[in-house]
Amino acid sequence: MIVEVGFLFLISAMVISFMGSLVPLVWSFNKETNLTSLISPIIVLVFLFTLSSLSILIYSFSIDDFSVKYVAQNSNINLPIYYKLSATWGAHEGSLLLWIFLLCSWSLFYILKEKDLSKDITGSILLQIIFFFIAFTVFTSNPFERLLPVVPQNGVDLNPLLQDFAFTIHPPILYLGYAGLAIPFAMSVSSLLQNSVNQDWARRTRPWVLMATGFLTLGITIGSWWAYYELGWGGWWFWDPVENAAFVPWLMAVALIHSLIVSEKRGHFKNWSVLLSILAFSMSLLGTFLVRSGILTSVHAFALDPERGVFLLGIFTYFVIGSLIIFSFKNTNKIPETGYTTTSKEFGFLLNNIFLVILGIAIMFGTLFPLIYEAIFDGKQISVGRPYYDTLIIPFAIGLAFLQVVALFFSWGKTENLSILKALAIYSFLFFIVLVSISYLVFEELYFSSILSLVLFTIILLGNLLSFKQKERSKYLAQIYTKTGSTLAHIGTAFFVLGVGFVSSYSFEREIILSKGQVYELAGNNFKFERIIKESQPNYSADKATFIVENENNSFTLNTEKRFYPSSNQVMSEAGIRPTLIKDYYVTLGEELDTDIWSFRIQIKTLVRWIWFGALLVTIGTFISSRRNFRNRDE
């Protein structure tokens, strides 16, 4: 019964969000009827309804109500309670409901945060997006569908890969990022409709973009960390279509953050910023479409359903084409009088945007190329390999890193004095020599990628510190605060790049066979296969191998497991990882070849943690910057 109530809540939310989305239409036909005051109460209602609906679904999971098809397919009596709850977003239907709920939360936050809503139709645009997604859920992906009359005794189980802590938080945070991009999109469209794309619009939009980007960064980071320890390959990024589908909107959002600075401070690039906000949201929709339609081969694809694909493609087309039509008729033609030269901040940001957007498009092209190829060559199938993305991203990463540093010291309009760059170059060179020497002494070898990452690390780190110090002398405290966030985020990219370069240079990987008691030596570390035991848990059984690792400095044990989940008939290995600041020791259990003889994959990963540390810095910096920008504009 309560399940039907949940569905009813969802339908009610659909109906009233539809009504709310009609406000601008009514207004445009009759200038006298301004119904914008209705938008806020409607958003509150829609939020409450979707909250109730989601809560009821979670409740159904908690009481093992296997009469609900979605619960039966994604949960199991023996599942620990916290995984039962997170199983709510373990597959298509529930994660869609979560996405909708989070978009409603953003909308609610928007109407609470923005003060002057008397003429603001942004909420109405948001309601329109909410309406389409609820309709999509109700008509193609109803999570409340019953399995009647025969109710199964037990559920199929949650995919063992997803029975994990990072999974409980990865989707909500990533979706917060995805859905958050709807806010700048809606703000752009509503400003276009009301001819109010101006510097004030840029100031109001920027903190929202920053906040959404913060969540997107965090979501991607957690996903990468999860893949690293859970998939057992020891990789942190696979250029999987779905990873790309999250990375491309991230690139667009970062471009938008920077172009909005110019729009706000100088009035340039306003049309471009509007276009970028449309592009960022479209890419986030395209990401959802790619994942949900299952048209691309991916670890994340769970719904191979053409009907859903068509529906989503419809929503995608509607919003993209619709907003582009509005854009082409309503864009502002006013270009500010002030020009800029090649040594100006404006020009730096312009280059930054060009790089980011072209990189994003090229990645999306590689992701979609198999589809294009299949269409052209009559069903012949291909896949685009990892080297494609690697060769693509390196020149862009170099360009963006140097640009970031140089543009930090540019002024608006025209830079008079560039002597500080010379000083920076000298400092950087000295610091780089020191770091390279240390690396050579420690690792006894240098590679292209480790040297390159050191160069980028040095200039980004020193450039930002120097620029921060310059600002510190400024009289305005507010300016220092504003600078903190961006400096942190930029320094985060330095650590990230260093991690990436070192992990690809100084990592070791071996696939080996060991019998009990045998020792294998890898890069000065002795891995001893100590013992293997069988273990039984309520929802799985496991072979558990224990290693003792010894090197010059210390010794420790590593446990790695191979689990068998009977309810879903799946095998999954749990890697044994010893994380340290410098190196990760990583062992995965393969299979039993003979009595007490097993195959293993042993890896040593250098500076891999710095990748996520850097990404976390970016996240924190972005959030600080968002908060600061909210304050500055609201004061």
Place this chain on the structure above:
Amino acid sequence: MHPLRKQRLITFLVIFFAISIAILLVVRGLSSNLNLFYTPTELKNSSEIKGINIRAGGMVLKDSVVKSKTSLEVQFQITDYENNLLVKYSGVLPDLFSEDAGVVVQGNLAKDGSFQATEVLAKHDENYMPPEVANALKKDDS
């Protein structure tokens, strides 16, 4: 030149330059990193693709997996229910590799007609079948 015009010209040149570089990288990347996908039947009938890096996919034939007891060598047959292909691989197989399940292998066709795999991809879902395999099987049905 008028400053505004100059500004536009520079902007245009930069965009043009960046796009050219990107196109160059994309074309180069795509020409060397594309892996064509073949079914066992397609591989049986073509001889010109020996030695090139390709992908093949199908279902792992029941009782065809032969594992060595002393090394990581393993061989198995994949099938599209019309023809079979012998695959040789050296390494740890992924968790979800099992008989009667879909698999995609990357590598090249050896002179003796067997497939030397450098990578074995099995996805984490027992009902999962690589779309390539599903399509290949569908094609055979019709």
